[in-house]
Amino acid sequence: MENKYLELSRIELSTVGRKLRIMLLADDRHPAGAVRDHINAFSLYSSNTVEIVNPIHAECLANSFNSEIDVIIIHYSIFTLSHYFLPVEWACQITRFRGPKIQIIQDEYRNIDSMKAQMFTLGIDSVLSSLSLINIQKVYGGPFMERTNVYSSLPGYVSERLLQLPKTPLQNRQYDVVYRGRKNVSLGLLSKEKEDIGTQMSLLADEWGLDVNIGSEESERLYGEAWEEFLTSGRAMLGVEGGSSIFDFDGSIQKDVEEHIKHNPEAGFDSIWEAILRHHEGNLVHKTITPKIFEAILLKTALVLYSGEYRGILKPGKHYIELKRDGSNIKDVVAKLRDQAFLTNLVDTVYTEITQRQDLTFQYYINRIDEVVKDILKSNASDGISFGETFFKEKLAFTIVGHNKKENELRETVNQLKQNILNLENEINSKN
Numbered sequence: 001m002e003n004k005y006l007e008l009s010r011i012e013l014s015t016v017g018r019k020l021r022i023m024l025l026a027d028d029r030h031p032a033g034a035v036r037d038h039i040n041a042f043s044l045y046s047s048n049t050v051e052i053v054n055p056i057h058a059e060c061l062a063n064s065f066n067s068e069i070d071v072i073i074i075h076y077s078i079f080t081l082s083h084y085f086l087p088v089e090w091a092c093q094i095t096r097f098r099g100p101k102i103q104i105i106q107d108e109y110r111n112i113d114s115m116k117a118q119m120f121t122l123g124i125d126s127v128l129s130s131l132s133l134i135n136i137q138k139v140y141g142g143p144f145m146e147r148t149n150v151y152s153s154l155p156g157y158v159s160e161r162l163l164q165l166p167k168t169p170l171q172n173r174q175y176d177v178v179y180r181g182r183k184n185v186s187l188g189l190l191s192k193e194k195e196d197i198g199t200q201m202s203l204l205a206d207e208w209g210l211d212v213n214i215g216s217e218e219s220e221r222l223y224g225e226a227w228e229e230f231l232t233s234g235r236a237m238l239g240v241e242g243g244s245s246i247f248d249f250d251g252s253i254q255k256d257v258e259e260h261i262k263h264n265p266e267a268g269f270d271s272i273w274e275a276i277l278r279h280h281e282g283n284l285v286h287k288t289i290t291p292k293i294f295e296a297i298l299l300k301t302a303l304v305l306y307s308g309e310y311r312g313i314l315k316p317g318k319h320y321i322e323l324k325r326d327g328s329n330i331k332d333v334v335a336k337l338r339d340q341a342f343l344t345n346l347v348d349t350v351y352t353e354i355t356q357r358q359d360l361t362f363q364y365y366i367n368r369i370d371e372v373v374k375d376i377l378k379s380n381a382s383d384g385i386s387f388g389e390t391f392f393k394e395k396l397a398f399t400i401v402g403h404n405k406k407e408n409e410l411r412e413t414v415n416q417l418k419q420n421i422l423n424l425e426n427e428i429n430s431k432n
Helices: 033-045 088-096 112-122 133-139 158-163 188-208 224-231 252-263 268-274 291-298 332-337 341-353 364-379 388-406 407-431
Strands: 004-007 021-025 049-053 071-074 101-105 128-129 149-152 175-180 212-215 234-239 240-242 287-290 302-305
Touching: 004 088, 004 133, 021 033, 021 341, 033 049, 033 224, 033 291, 033 364, 049 158, 071 364, 088 112, 101 112, 128 364, 158 291, 175 188, 175 224, 175 240, 188 212, 188 234, 188 240, 188 332, 212 234, 224 234, 234 252, 234 291, 252 268, 291 302, 291 341, 302 332, 302 341, 332 341
Parallel strands: 004 149, 021 049, 021 071, 071 101, 101 128, 128 149, 175 212, 175 234, 234 302
Antiparallel strands: 240 287
8 A cells, every 4th residue: 555644734624424343442541631632633633433451550361352353543652672572472463453553653753764664563554743734744754654655743732621620710829930950961963952941030030030930850850730830830931842852763873872872971952062972963843832732722821932833733822921032022021911801811812712722622632543543444454464474463562561660672673573573564565
């Protein structure tokens, strides 16, 4: 089947047909509310019957994939290269399953080659990616994906649960600005902005007398109700575009970074940048709007963001307060943060516009995934797979996720097996 790259938003809805039974493999115990909202949306909005199964905690029994299961969807909360998230027994059963198989994936910056090999072994028919169409073709091209359709979608949508939560009036909030960033030294300058904007605002806050609660350490991250309470403790939240400006296809960049740190324990970002990262910067640039931004909007917390595209959804001045990367407009930012009428109008405007857009709702997203399922069933994408190919894939799946191999050993194994897969593909195609 010719590889196709499609916008999920362009899928037209058809008449609801036979009700299918979908097994959704997902970490429904994930601490982040945004992740659980994404998982629960399938049960809330699918026209099919959805059974949520957590392979981290559920034993894979012989009858786990019984004849009543029509479709398997692997949620992005399940990292399919890890034995912890996807034990060998589950991987092998997925490989044997002959019905449609869909994988939702996000943060596709690392382990790309290994992930594509695993998609091939599991027999994934369609992938839902947070990448743009242009980047999807660069990331998901190649022989392993010839049978796979890849759809571009957003990493998050409007949560009905957050819509129902009470909104704390801006005048009753403790802080002027709140933020939780993240340090990541190997994903390029775009990813580093998650840390930079917090550092920048902390320095400016001291100078301008702003009351802020900002942190970028892993120990400072918040989840669940604690995160939502944190968002409503600030009149505004800092933010940047999600994404990366370095893609590590074969894991070699991360390996080089780790080696550099091993030999230079005190190395900071500048040292790592000069030694390794600058040579890879911009090899592929992915930018998107993040679930965190939707959460702030739905809780009526104003946004202070670096300028960006935000998938064409947000505009500076209308939907958020723009903070220049050099901090040169901080006087204007502070004035707006202290203008109660301006802030109230800002949060009301973006809240109204975002919540009225049907294409940003989880229902819109899930309804189109239902159409993806129908399309796979119509095209019989899973037919014609021989016992020999299934056996080989099962062996490879066992190799990839089994035994908790170290990453460097896994990389060598996958590289060796890639050629075997290509040889098998050529043999199958020649026989067909």
